[in-house]
Amino acid sequence: MTPLSRIAHGRSGDKGNHANVAVIAYTDAGFAWLREYLTADVVAAYFAPLGPARVERFEAANVRGLNFVLYDVLAGGASRSLRSDTQGKTLALALLQLPVELPADHTAMLRGA
Amino acid sequence: MKRVRVGNGCGFWGDSLDAPVRLAAAGRLDYLTLEYLAELTMSILAVQKQKDPAAGYASDFLDVLARLTPILAAQPNLKVVTNAGGMNPHGCGTKARDILTAAGLGDRRVAVVSGDDLMPRLDALLASGHGLTHLDTGDPLAAVRDRVVSANAYLGAAPITAALAAGAMVVVTGRVADASLTVGPAAREFGWSFADLDRLAAATVAGHLIECGAQATGGLWVNADDATGLGDVGYPIAEMRADGTFTLTKPDGTGGAVNVETAAEQLLYEVADPARYFTPDVVADFTTVQLKDAGRDAVAVSGGTAAGVTDTYKVSVAYRDGYAAAGTLVIFGPNAAEKARRSGAVILERLRRAGLTFAASHVEALGAGDCVPGVVRSTGEPAEVVMRVAVRDPRRAAVERFTKEFSPLVTSGFPGTTGYTTGRPPVREVFAYWPALVAKSAVAPRVEVLP
Numbered sequence: 001m002t003p004l005s006r007i008a009h010g011r012s013g014d015k016g017n018h019a020n021v022a023v024i025a026y027t028d029a030g031f032a033w034l035r036e037y038l039t040a041d042v043v044a045a046y047f048a049p050l051g052p053a054r055v056e057r058f059e060a061a062n063v064r065g066l067n068f069v070l071y072d073v074l075a076g077g078a079s080r081s082l083r084s085d086t087q088g089k090t091l092a093l094a095l096l097q098l099p100v101e102l103p104a105d106h107t108a109m110l111r112g113a
Numbered sequence: 114m115k116r117v118r119v120g121n122g123c124g125f126w127g128d129s130l131d132a133p134v135r136l137a138a139a140g141r142l143d144y145l146t147l148e149y150l151a152e153l154t155m156s157i158l159a160v161q162k163q164k165d166p167a168a169g170y171a172s173d174f175l176d177v178l179a180r181l182t183p184i185l186a187a188q189p190n191l192k193v194v195t196n197a198g199g200m201n202p203h204g205c206g207t208k209a210r211d212i213l214t215a216a217g218l219g220d221r222r223v224a225v226v227s228g229d230d231l232m233p234r235l236d237a238l239l240a241s242g243h244g245l246t247h248l249d250t251g252d253p254l255a256a257v258r259d260r261v262v263s264a265n266a267y268l269g270a271a272p273i274t275a276a277l278a279a280g281a282m283v284v285v286t287g288r289v290a291d292a293s294l295t296v297g298p299a300a301r302e303f304g305w306s307f308a309d310l311d312r313l314a315a316a317t318v319a320g321h322l323i324e325c326g327a328q329a330t331g332g333l334w335v336n337a338d339d340a341t342g343l344g345d346v347g348y349p350i351a352e353m354r355a356d357g358t359f360t361l362t363k364p365d366g367t368g369g370a371v372n373v374e375t376a377a378e379q380l381l382y383e384v385a386d387p388a389r390y391f392t393p394d395v396v397a398d399f400t401t402v403q404l405k406d407a408g409r410d411a412v413a414v415s416g417g418t419a420a421g422v423t424d425t426y427k428v429s430v431a432y433r434d435g436y437a438a439a440g441t442l443v444i445f446g447p448n449a450a451e452k453a454r455r456s457g458a459v460i461l462e463r464l465r466r467a468g469l470t471f472a473a474s475h476v477e478a479l480g481a482g483d484c485v486p487g488v489v490r491s492t493g494e495p496a497e498v499v500m501r502v503a504v505r506d507p508r509r510a511a512v513e514r515f516t517k518e519f520s521p522l523v524t525s526g527f528p529g530t531t532g533y534t535t536g537r538p539p540v541r542e543v544f545a546y547w548p549a550l551v552a553k554s555a556v557a558p559r560v561e562v563l564p
Contacts, residue, residue, distance in 0.1 A: 009335035009374060011328075013383035016152065016249070016546050022381035024374075049487025060387040060400050062416075063377040069385050071249075075475070079153050079544045080434060082475035082503035085484050094485040096335070111336075 001099035012092035019088030030109035031064035124326030139364035147195035156431030156544035159263035170205035182216035224281030269393030273297025292320030310419030314397040315357025318417035331369030342368025430547035439503035443532025450481035453500035
């Protein structure tokens, strides 16, 4: 298993009590794989301890991006949330640590490939 | 071909005080934009204005403007567009004019954009059928009406364009959509109609990319490292053309990085459906945007298109929602994470024994993965962790009492408890966020050029 960060980068932020987590593949091959593998269900299961009400996935193929919206995941969001990370700033790096089983030959998915 | 350089030197209230000055000095800008208003900033400004009617704006801006005056004197065509006006754009604009006048720049006109503040007529709006229902839950605002401290519509670029057309060199607004700070100057410079939605969408992409300052230029970039030079990070510039295409870049010789990775990360930042990014000006489709590396620290951006326009403004309402406080201690030694969590439980138990429970409480062992609780666990044993305990409650006195329960652990807690150096944590008022929509026809943006 390797972390998702081998083939993708990303960024996360907030909208009220919701967060968005963008995952951006480094290559077309990586994006094709991500599209199949990284479903809203996979992301919802990973972040289940944070209790999102639901997870919705959007595509931005122009930047090889998948954008996940995690509803009601911020324990109240800015001001109300008692967490250190009130605004979901850490969620992208957390998702990029997701262990994944890449195909044996995944060199075409790596950064700079 | 005409090119217009818009640089954003501030991404939020609290951003670098030096960045706007450095960007204006080195950016060869036509426009300097400064963005100060996060979702809940208006509630803080509203409370300030309640205490002092002359306050209620982002006061950092006036300090920045004072430092900018020599640059403005040397660059007579440089214009400044900012939403620093917050809850009191007129007060802020007046002070800005006085600063310019004192610096011998009294000929530079200051314009104020207002009309976003719905508080003075909130009850009239509600009575006339504008329910301001919660965007997510559908609840009517009446449920929290008596606790509302601010309600602002996000205005668009048109009043900014009008202010510039009236000769303003400095435009101070209240709540305006972040990207509109860039769309306004572009529409003015290129003579775009506000019916030319594809152009507005393209400029919205530019505004969105630069609105968070250094987040477009290496800040938060997943691949930032020592070589990125964040210590000297340059702030972003959109060099725009009449067809809506633009180059994202930053001043030469500064640190940071502009490349397809930094641009793509920022393009999707705080976005829900990238095919429908709602602003007051246009619904922009970010999935049609093309990013291409165009040399060192330059990305060519093209293709942002419109997916329509709405007949509503988004409204950001904030209401009082009790009090909160958070305190920390450092726990060192074997089983530090477990001891930190137990220490937090001890604090809450002692308060319970004193008769106090809280509407919400949260304990973190920072250093052990609790920043993303339950999702990412640190591997290996940390030598020490930061114990952080936070509570929220409607009763201010209960939260005050909570803040006094940290120091006792220095002698009555687990061994290795230390780090009590900052005193009792402050109690802050909590403001909850209530997103809503209002018909554009119910809001009248105003532009006033100050004499």
